[in-house]
Amino acid sequence: MRAEPQAAAYRPDPQITAIAEWIGDAVEPAGFPRQQLRFRNDRWAKAVGLNDLSDADWTRHFGAFEPLPDNLPQPLALKYHGHQFRVYNPEIGDGRGFLFAQLRDGEDRLLDLGTKGSGTTPYSRTADGRLTLKGAVREILATEMLEAQGVYTSKTFSVVETGEELWRNDEPSPTRSAVLTRLSHGHIRIGSFQRLAALGEHEQLAALVDYTLTQFPGPPPPEDAPGRDEPAIRLMHLVVERLADLAASYMVAGFVHGVLNTDNMNVSGESFDYGPWRWLPHWDPSFTAAYFDESGLYAFGRQPEALRWNLGQLAIALRPLVEAEPLIAALDRYGPCYEANMVRRFCWRLGVESRGVENDGALIAAAEVTMREGGIGPDAFFHAYRFGRNATGALAEALEGYQPAGDPHDYWDREEPESMLIEEVEAIWDAIDKKDDWSVLQTKVSALRNMSEALGPAPAPAGLGSGG
Numbered sequence: 495m496r497a498e499p500q501a502a503a504y505r506p507d508p509q510i511t512a513i514a515e516w517i518g519d520a521v522e523p524a525g526f527p528r529q530q531l532r533f534r535n536d537r538w539a540k541a542v543g544l545n546d547l548s549d550a551d552w553t554r555h556f557g558a559f560e561p562l563p564d565n566l567p568q569p570l571a572l573k574y575h576g577h578q579f580r581v582y583n584p585e586i587g588d589g590r591g592f593l594f595a596q597l598r599d600g601e602d603r604l605l606d607l608g609t610k611g612s613g614t615t616p617y618s619r620t621a622d623g624r625l626t627l628k629g630a631v632r633e634i635l636a637t638e639m640l641e642a643q644g645v646y647t648s649k650t651f652s653v654v655e656t657g658e659e660l661w662r663n664d665e666p667s668p669t670r671s672a673v674l675t676r677l678s679h680g681h682i683r684i685g686s687f688q689r690l691a692a693l694g695e696h697e698q699l700a701a702l703v704d705y706t707l708t709q710f711p712g713p714p715p716p717e718d719a720p721g722r723d724e725p726a727i728r729l730m731h732l733v734v735e736r737l738a739d740l741a742a743s744y745m746v747a748g749f750v751h752g753v754l755n756t757d758n759m760n761v762s763g764e765s766f767d768y769g770p771w772r773w774l775p776h777w778d779p780s781f782t783a784a785y786f787d788e789s790g791l792y793a794f795g796r797q798p799e800a801l802r803w804n805l806g807q808l809a810i811a812l813r814p815l816v817e818a819e820p821l822i823a824a825l826d827r828y829g830p831c832y833e834a835n836m837v838r839r840f841c842w843r844l845g846v847e848s849r850g851v852e853n854d855g856a857l858i859a860a861a862e863v864t865m866r867e868g869g870i871g872p873d874a875f876f877h878a879y880r881f882g883r884n885a886t887g888a889l890a891e892a893l894e895g896y897q898p899a900g901d902p903h904d905y906w907d908r909e910e911p912e913s914m915l916i917e918e919v920e921a922i923w924d925a926i927d928k929k930d931d932w933s934v935l936q937t938k939v940s941a942l943r944n945m946s947e948a949l950g951p952a953p954a955p956a957g958l959g960s961g962g
Contacts, residue, residue, distance in 0.1 A: 495826045502600035505545030506564040509604055510596055513705055516698050518570040518687070521592050523839040524613025524623065526673070528657035529557030532932065533634055537943075538649045538677050541599045556675045557654035559612065565595040571615035575692055576685030576757025577807055579791055584692060585758055586685070587617030588855075593681055604709045606681050607651065610674040624660055627653075627670035628923050631935060635922065636768040639914045640799065642942045644842065644952030648766035649676035670927075673853075679764040682706055684733075684804055685757035685862050689871065694750040696814045702813065703729050704905075710762045710960040712736075716827075718719040721820030726812045729761070730824040734805055735957030736763025739839075741798040748774040748872030752783030754792045754952075756801040763955055774872060777865035803827050835956055842953050843872075845881040846896040853927035860892035877911035905948035912945045 503511065510517065531553050539545035556558045561567055561670070568622035575584045592615065592766075595607040610633070611625025630653045640647040640715045652675040658670035682702070690699040715722040715731040740763055744751065751758075752770040760766055769782040779795025787793070792800055805828060809821040837854035840861070841847065848854055865875050879885055881898040922938060925931040 497722075499538055500596035500600045501540045501545075502543055502598075502922050505598040506562060506595065507598050508566045508596045509705075509709060510593060511566070513698075513701060514570055514593050516573075516695070516731045517702070518588070518593065519616055520568045520569045521615045523569060523592070523609075524656075524673075525557035526626040526654075526658065526671075526792070528655075529553045530655040530657070530806060531557070531652075532630075532672065533650065533935075535649055535651050535677070537618060538651060539927075541774045542597050542605060544679065556652040557656070557673065559594060559609075562595045562597075562607075564592065565597070569594050569609070569612070571617060572681055572686070573617070573689060574683050574685035574757050575689040576683070576755050577688075577804070578755045578757070579787075580803070582688075583757075584689070585617075585619065588615055588730040589618040589621055590615070594655065594675065596623065600842070601804075603679060606676075606678050608678060610678050611656075611671070612673050612675065614714060622660070624656075624658065624671050625674055626660055626665055627655055628665060628927070629928060630672040630674045631923055632771075632919060633674055633676075633768045634935065635914060635919055635938065636771050638939050638942045639773070639912075640747065640749065640765065642912070642946035642949065643749075644949065645743040645747055646679075646748070646764050646955040648676045648764060651677040651761035672953065676766065678760070679762040679767050680706075680760060682710075682761050683757050684759040684761065684808045684811070685755075687761075687808060688756060691811040691814055692813075699811075700725070700815055703812070706761055707732075710958070712957045714823070718876040719820065720823050721816060724816050724820065726815040727820045727824060730805075730812060730821055731810060731827065732957045733761050733763070733808060734824050734828050735831050736761070736955065737805055737826050738798075739763060739835040739956035740765055741801045742832055742835035742839050744797050745794075745836065746843055746872065748777075748794075750783040750792070750794045751797065752787065752792055754797060754804065756804045759801070759804050759808075761808075763957055771961060772916060775869050775915055776869050777862060777875075794905060798832055802832075813912055831956065835953075838953050841899070842948065843876050845898055845900040846893070847899045849896060850921060857892045857896070860889045864889045871913075873911045873913045877906070877908075880906050900950050903948035905945060912941050 531549050536545045565688040571588035571592045573587045590611055593608040594609050614623035634650045637647050637650045654673050656671045656673055658671035660671050661667040674949055750772045758767045772783040781794045782790050809825055832849050840858050882893045885893050922934050925934040
């Protein structure tokens with residue numbers, strides 16, 4: 495059974511203030527015409543000591559953004575650059591969000607409360623700094639589904655409807671507005687390092703390495719790793735391990751993020767920033783999520799390579815601090831780390847004990863053939879063959895010798911699994927948009943949490959150690 499987030503006291507800890515002078519700019523939240531609370535994640539609010547807030551107080555903090563006690567006195571819009579579809583862009587940063595607060599959970603992790611749709615910042619360019627309500631609903635669904643599937647993801651903490659009419663070219667307009675608050679394991683991106691390297695701010699670059707190693711610690715590099723005592727090399731090894739695991743978790747989930755730019759890569763290894771995402775309707779490595787991804791750069795099957803490319807950009811950004819050879823050695827670990835995480839996450843979701851990388855790799859290959867020939871996606875596959883049941887033909891041969899793992903649950907007796915196909919998402923939004931009926935969303939969230947319970951404790955994220 496999946497453990498619920500453990501209750502903890504409110505522990506404010508705005509560590510970002512030590513680097514605030516050069517990592518971001520203080521900004522003001524937008525003044526919205528109204529604030530109507532639509533979603534509060536009390537599961538995770540209790541983990542950071544905020545679940546006892548009344549709805550009115552919650553809305554003051556996460557709709558009007560009145561500072562939390564002993565926390566950041568003013569929101570901070572973070573600065574970064576990034577490769578967007580592999581074109582370098584130095585003119586980005588938090589354009590419709592900011593870091594609102596930092597606090598510790600019961601595991602002593604430093605967590606951020608960050609926003610989306612909270613108004614313009616110095617990095618908004620020509621945009622309005624707002625978020626559509628549909629975008630907020632989609633992020634609730636994405637994060638709840640990913641969390642249930644064992645992906646290390648940000649949590650949708652709060653959604654407040656804000657009473658404005660927004661015009662968008664990819665939604666029927668005018669459309670309703672909202673502000674969303676995420677709970678996440680940091681907001682330091684690969685693009686944060688790229689900016690400092692591009693500007694030649696090497697002292698700050700070294701300080702950011704130290705900050706991330708302190709706040710997001712993990713295991714040391716392998717004993718034979720060159721330069722393993724250098725802070726930048728230690729960080730590179732950790733981020734390689736984390737993003738290799740993130741890539742594997744996307745593939746096992748059948749999830750397509752859609753926009754895997756370097757400014758969307760969190761060095762803590764946590765997935766975040768959900769825009770044009772999709773889940774596979776059937777097994778198709780060429781399936782893309784974003785209509786503007788005309789070349790299929792971030793197609794489902796290309797995601798592992800995309801994250802590896804992004805790690806290469808981190809290595810380039812760290813080059814002013816260390817020699818190239820140990821950075822390349824760290825980057826060379828990506829492939830083996832990815833394979834190891836693929837098999838452990840695949841076996842976990844299928845509910846079988848691992849039999850080693852070679853056997854598990856053969857099982858994954860047989861699973862891909864089964865999905866492709868059967869025209870089904872990962873959700874249907876893992877549900878139908880959970881614990882190795884129902885297998886025939888080549889899949890049954892690949893499963894020979896595997897032992898079931900995990901606890902029984904009545905979820906596995908259902909004919910169909912929970913899924914998150916685009917038709918379901920549109921139906922949930924349609925109920926909200928046309929009838930203001932939020933019960934369909936609430937029912938879906940409850941169902942996803944039930945699936946999470948059935949799957950049991952997820953594999954621990956790679957590259958995170960004590961306090962990480």
